[in-house]
Amino acid sequence: MYPLRRNRRLRTTQTMRNLVRETIISPNDFIVPLFIVEGKGVKEEIASMPNYYRLSLDLLQKEVKELWKLGLKSVLLFVKVDDKLKDNTGKEALNADGLMQRAIKTVKNAVPEMIVMTDVALDPFSIYGHDGIISEGKIINDDTNAVLAEMALSHAKAGANVVAPSDMMDGRIFEIRTLLEDEGFFDTAIMSYSAKYASAFYGPFRDALDSAPVDVQNIPKDKKTYQMDFGNREEAIRETLMDIDEGADIVMVKPGLCYLDVVREIKNTVLVPVAVYQVSGEYAMLKAAAEKGWLDHDAVMMEQVTAIKRAGASMIASYFAKDVVKLIS
Numbered sequence: 180m181y182p183l184r185r186n187r188r189l190r191t192t193q194t195m196r197n198l199v200r201e202t203i204i205s206p207n208d209f210i211v212p213l214f215i216v217e218g219k220g221v222k223e224e225i226a227s228m229p230n231y232y233r234l235s236l237d238l239l240q241k242e243v244k245e246l247w248k249l250g251l252k253s254v255l256l257f258v259k260v261d262d263k264l265k266d267n268t269g270k271e272a273l274n275a276d277g278l279m280q281r282a283i284k285t286v287k288n289a290v291p292e293m294i295v296m297t298d299v300a301l302d303p304f305s306i307y308g309h310d311g312i313i314s315e316g317k318i319i320n321d322d323t324n325a326v327l328a329e330m331a332l333s334h335a336k337a338g339a340n341v342v343a344p345s346d347m348m349d350g351r352i353f354e355i356r357t358l359l360e361d362e363g364f365f366d367t368a369i370m371s372y373s374a375k376y377a378s379a380f381y382g383p384f385r386d387a388l389d390s391a392p393v394d395v396q397n398i399p400k401d402k403k404t405y406q407m408d409f410g411n412r413e414e415a416i417r418e419t420l421m422d423i424d425e426g427a428d429i430v431m432v433k434p435g436l437c438y439l440d441v442v443r444e445i446k447n448t449v450l451v452p453v454a455v456y457q458v459s460g461e462y463a464m465l466k467a468a469a470e471k472g473w474l475d476h477d478a479v480m481m482e483q484v485t486a487i488k489r490a491g492a493s494m495i496a497s498y499f500a501k502d503v504v505k506l507i508s
Contacts, residue, residue, distance in 0.1 A: 202489040204481070204507060206250030209500035210296060210454070214387050215239055215282045216259045227383035228459055229466045231498055233259055236281060240289040249504045253294040255343060255496055256282050259388045260303050267313055269301040272330045275337075283337040296341040296370060297334040299327055299355070308385075308392040310346035310405065316397040318405055324351045328358040335364040341429070345372040347405045356426030370454060371427035374415035374441055377406035380434045380460030387459070415441045416448055423451055429493075434458040436483060439490040446491025455492040457483065462498040477506055 189199050214233040216223065221235035234242055243254060258278040264271040271277055279297060286295050300310045301323065307313055311323035323346065331342040332355075342359075344351050352371050359367050385391035392400055407414060419430045430449060432442050433456035446453050461483070469476035480499050487495050497503070 202485050204484055204488060204503065206504045207252070208484075208488060208492075208495055209251055209503070210253040210255050210494055210496040211246055211251050211500045212255045212257065212496055212498060213239065213242065214257050214259060215278060217261065217278060225383065225387045227386045227463055228498065229463075229470070231387075231462070233387065236285045239282060239285050243286050243290050243293055246501070247290045247293060249501065249508070251500055251504060252292070253296060253494070254286060255296040255298065256286070257298045257388055258282060258303055262306075262389075265304055265306045267306055269304045269312070269326045269330065272301060272304045272326065273333055275333060277333075280333060280337040283334060283339050287338040294340045295338065296343050297331075297339045299331050299334065299342050299344040300346040301326065301330075302346075302390040303388050305390075306393070307395065307398050308390050309399065310402065311348060313398060316399070318348075318399070320348050320350070320405075323348050324354040327351050328354040331355045331367075331369075332358050332362055332364070335359060335362075335367040339367065341368040341370050343370040343372065343431075345375060345433075347372065347375050347402075347407070350425065352422045352425035352427050368428040369426060370429040370431060371422040372433055372456075373419040373422040373427065373430040374432045374438070374445065375406050376409045376434065376438065377401065377403045378409060378434050378437075378458070378460070380437070380458045383459035383463045409437075412441055412444060416444060419445050419449060423449060427451070429454050431456060431496075434461060435487050435495070436461055439486060442487070442490040442492060452493035453491055454494045454496060455487050455490075457487060457495055457497040457499065459498065477502075481506065 216233045218235040219237055222238055223233040225231050283295055286293055302308055302310045309318055311318035334342050429452045431454040432438050435455045435457040442455055465479055468474040484503055
């Protein structure tokens with residue numbers, strides 16, 4: 180009771196504030212998304228994601244060594260596939276010598292201890308830019324799951340520690356887990372995009388991979404028949420619990436800032452690690468505002484990642500990871 184209890188006593192100096200701080204950010208909190216392209220010596224800036232790049236395998240090798248030195252020990256790989264390799268079945272995704280499979284090996288050869296996570300979805304390989312096989316204008320769930328399971332297996336064979344299905348097909352975690360177990364990959368973890376919303380924040384990411392849904396007659400123009408409606412919260416709990424029952428080791432909420440209520444709900448409900456993906460649109464907005472001088476980039480960046488962790492994130496996939504770690508070190 181005031182004046183016996185004055186809360187400001189614990190805010191008097193920065194040292195005191197640090198001592199009692201509840202949420203601490205460290206390099207161990209982060210997963211670094213990386214975009215990979217064919218070629219040599221390629222470092223292409225993504226126009227809608229300033230200071231973020233597509234890298235060829237030789238530069239990927241250098242990048243992961245730098246990340247490791249900074250204390251960043253987990254990467255999440257995405258590949259930009261040449262148009263001539265795209266089809267409606269994801270055939271190239273199963274190529275043992277495909278770009279993703281070579282990227283996994285590149286990271287492991289450069290830094291064997293690095294945790295390699297891989298995107299498991301068909302949109303980078305699809306002529307339609309969708310996460311599943313399309314037939315008669317619809318995304319076919321079960322046929323897609325069979326390909327996703329084979330895709331995850333190919334990543335595991337290449338050396339991935341964690342496969343990360345981002346497609347939102349029903350039952351795909353069970354299909355992936357079953358195949359991995361049958362093939363003896365008992366230690367390969369699954370990080371499921373369990374609560375992935377049909378969000379407008381993904382635009383820059385789709386620029387990075389050229390993976391936006393195409394505007395073709397009789398083909399869905401968006402991903403709302405499989406990604407979640409952003410008005411729903413209880414559905415996220417159902418999806419997440421089902422994925423855990425099917426064999427997910429880590430569950431994810433995507434995007435981040437607009438969904439922190441969902442993060443907290445899931446954190447309070449489950450007993451597995453909860454990941455949050457701070458997505459490309461969140462990154463691009465801060466970069467644009469900072470460039471205009473409207474926001475203090477570093478201050479807002481730190482406030483955002485702290486808010487995500489405070490909400491319950493066990494780990495954060497973020498394009499800000501290197502910036503944060505350099506700042507806090």
